[in-house]
Amino acid sequence: MRTSIATVCLSGTLDQKLVAARAAGFDGVEVFEPDLIASPLSPEAVRARAEELGLSLDLYQPFRDFEGVGQELLDRNLRRAAAKFALMHRLGIRTMLLCSNVATATSGDEHLAAGQLRQLGDLAERFDVRVAYEALAWGTFVDSFDAAARIVGLAAHPRVGLCLDSFHILSKGHDPAGIEDIPADRIFFVQMADAPLLSMDALSWSRHHRLFPGEGDFDLGGFMGHLVRTGYDGPVSLEIFNDTFRQADPFATAVHARRSLRWLEHETAVATRRARRGSDEGAGSTSEAAAVPDEGAGAHRVRMATTLLPAVSPPAEVTYVELRTGDLRELRHLLRQLGFRAHGAHRSKDVELWSQGAARIVLGAPEAEQDQPTVAGIGLSVQDPAAGADRARGLYAPAVPREEASGEEPLLGVRAPDGSEVFFGAVRGAEPQWVREFGRPDDGDPPSIERVDHVNLAQPWEHFDAAVLFFHAVLDLRTEPTTEVAAPVGLIRSQVLRSSDGVLRVALNLVPSGASADAILPQHVAFATSDALSLARAARGRGFEPLDIPDNHYDDLQARHELEPGLLEQLRELNVMYDRDGVGEFLHFYTHPVGTVFLEVVERRGGYAGYGAPNAPVRLASQYRHRHAVRQVGLANPVAS
Template structure:
């Protein structure tokens, strides 16, 4: 698959964008006209710079408001087009994007539009370039790709073809299956973008909320399958308008974008292998190495900062220490199959934080290969003789994911710590989920990373009201629910006042007994206001004895059609807190209705401690 990216996707100068695209492994770029106009480099210098970097210049865009106009306007448009074609010759670009008219068209007559495109094709022929006509979702008369395809067929000119854009097609709910009826030689260019499903006018949706493939809700694998069956084998380019990406580091965004196209290539190969095809699909695609769902969460690593509070909380919840690792500056605490590795603070983690997770997988080498093919950075790790080999990669926010082999109920690496934990009645059974806070510039990249690298599935995102703003949460999980990762977007502009929604949740089958045993060890749970218990009593009509016990132990409650959810929280230590959950009768959620109460309680706790001064 030949890959390309529009310069509008990246921040920085045009030269920085070109370098970032090359370093991320793209084959080519689309030149967005405002980037060219703002550049001090001449078109010839830009062409030379791209050649030196090994990048092709695939598309010049956009040319607007051409067809459906009166004779005088048409002549003006043809002169304007000739000037752009001259510029394209200087750049060495062979294809120009023409958007369907949104402002100046007076007629929706398809034959008139085709005749005018034919004249444009004659001008393009003089310069040896092509025009790719794209139906904008908000076009005045042409707003769908099938109409655009009819106009291109009527124009019947070798220099006039189509640009297919997944956003403009899927955002309007058009069925992409008819793409297979288009001749491949008339598809001049393809642009891909994902997006969340929003109730928003399509222009605002397009300009601010597009995403890279794999981050949104569009079925892009099926879209690409239809495209491949036409025989198209040209560039697959990213055109993503997104306020976040335009502010983020262009080199990180380019790698993130390249990861999305590798994931899309995998989805395309899967789609081609799962449906009938009457025509060959010459587009080069390859599946990613297949990986099975993790057998379990082997451990979660927390950085402790300069405080012993996390150790105290673990002890109060019933965890036992194993001691320090024989060659690394970390220590292990465990209860049941839940293991917490505590690491010393470092320059990247001066405060307590969730630093990484370890997963037990069938084939660590295959898991690592998949991650590397998705352009993930490998985490260097020194191993002394006799130590269990673990391989890991770095997530966009800097946290780490390590893969270890499945060697039974207790990993062999546990023996590398100083002692065996004392026998104890385990009320905590395993890690239920890990909740990672994501700064604004990493949230979408993290969704793609965990979805693609670990082959997780996204659940519907939710927004939760907090004292410092709205917290957006996106859950990804394995098919069997063994691995659940919740990504929370820190409210923009919240600064130090934000309660970072970052924590580890442990599963138990008796949360009330565990809460009582923890209290006997001196544990003080996060305080939940009396108004909350009055509210759930009115909502659920709980048995009075259960309600009294929940209130006494500061345990929260939720219910869905499947079952019940009981859970309680610790207070925050730095940016970390802990949660214990009990899922009854198939409850699959996370107590979303309780999150605003939890966030407000954490905010009050920090204020009482003077942390918000």
């Protein structure tokens, strides 16, 4: 699959955007006109720079408000187009994007529009270029790809074809199956964008909320499946208008973008197989391409080469979570109070292990040369660690070098966008082999904690979308609906991803844009137990002081759920929070934050699969009070009237 990216997706100068696109492995770029106009490079210099980098210049865009106008304005539009075609000739770009008219059209007559596009095609032929006509979702008269296809068909000019944009098609709810009715030689260009499903006007939605493939709610694999069955084999490009990406580092964004297209290529191969054989066959790294034999007149042909990623099975276990903090003593103290046992230091690495049941915490100090996240890593046991690592590297996740002494279990690691690490190890029965590389655990009470329930990672604004794509694509996790929670530092956006069986759950929280350093959201690890109340009471006997929850929370619980009085009093006494849905109950409590990390213990009763979202504002406010000395100014001595 030939890949391209619009320069509007990236921050920086035009030259920086070209370098970033090539460094990330793109084949070509779309040149967004404002980027060229603002550049000190001449069109010839831009062309030479792209050739030097090995990039093709695939599209010049956008040309606006051309068709459906009166003769006088049409003449001016044709003069304007001639100037742009001459510029494209200097750049060496052969295709121009023409957006459907949103401002100056006075007629919706498709025959009129087709005739005017035919005149534009005649002009394009003089310059040896092409015009790709795109229906904007907010076009005055042309706002659907099938209308644009009819007009292109009526124009019947070899220099006039279509640009298909997934956002404009899917945001309007149009069925992309109709793409298969378009001849491949009439599709000149394809732009891909994902997006969350939002209830807002299409223009604002498009300008501010587009996402890279795999981060939103659109079925882009299905969309691409329809496209490749037309026989289209041209560039598949990204055109993402998003406020975050335009502020982030262009090199990081370009890698993020390339990862999204590699994931989309895989999804396209899956969709093509499904349609061809009636079932979704297992993955390998085989190519889904070449040609489908002709099956009579009008038969569709698949010419685009798409390659499947290595298959990954769901993790069998979260084998450990690694925490790095400068205050190891307090974390050790908390773990001991919760019933964890110390194994001591690793025999060759500067980390230590604590365990209870199948929950294991690796503790280490931050590395001096980098600002490492508090939750520094997650270890997973999988059926085929090499396949997991290969899939991650195929999705442009950098490998994490790891030295192994003789006899130590090999673990294969990759780095997530925020700098945290994911390591793959083999399934080894009841206990991973690497546990024996630490000392024997000290004595302790029978385990009350069973395993890691979920991991919560706070994400800076520039990493949030990239992290969603990383966990979705690399680990093949399912995304759950996004939630928003009010907190003292702002509105917190949260995205949960989980494996199909729920063994691995990762919650990503977006740090509010512009938040000050003292408003950083803490990250945490949640442990599963079958009896949260008993564990909380036993921990209290070891001196544990939970995060303090206001009495108002328990009064509200009683009003919402009408709890049995004895249960309510236990919850209040132990600072255990409670939630209930239609299938089960959820009990959970928290430790105080240690720097930017805290721990949670959860009990799931029945089929409860959530995370206590109604309680999150209370927890966030309690943590904020704990981290910041809240001055009760004037309450004790109110000003006299």
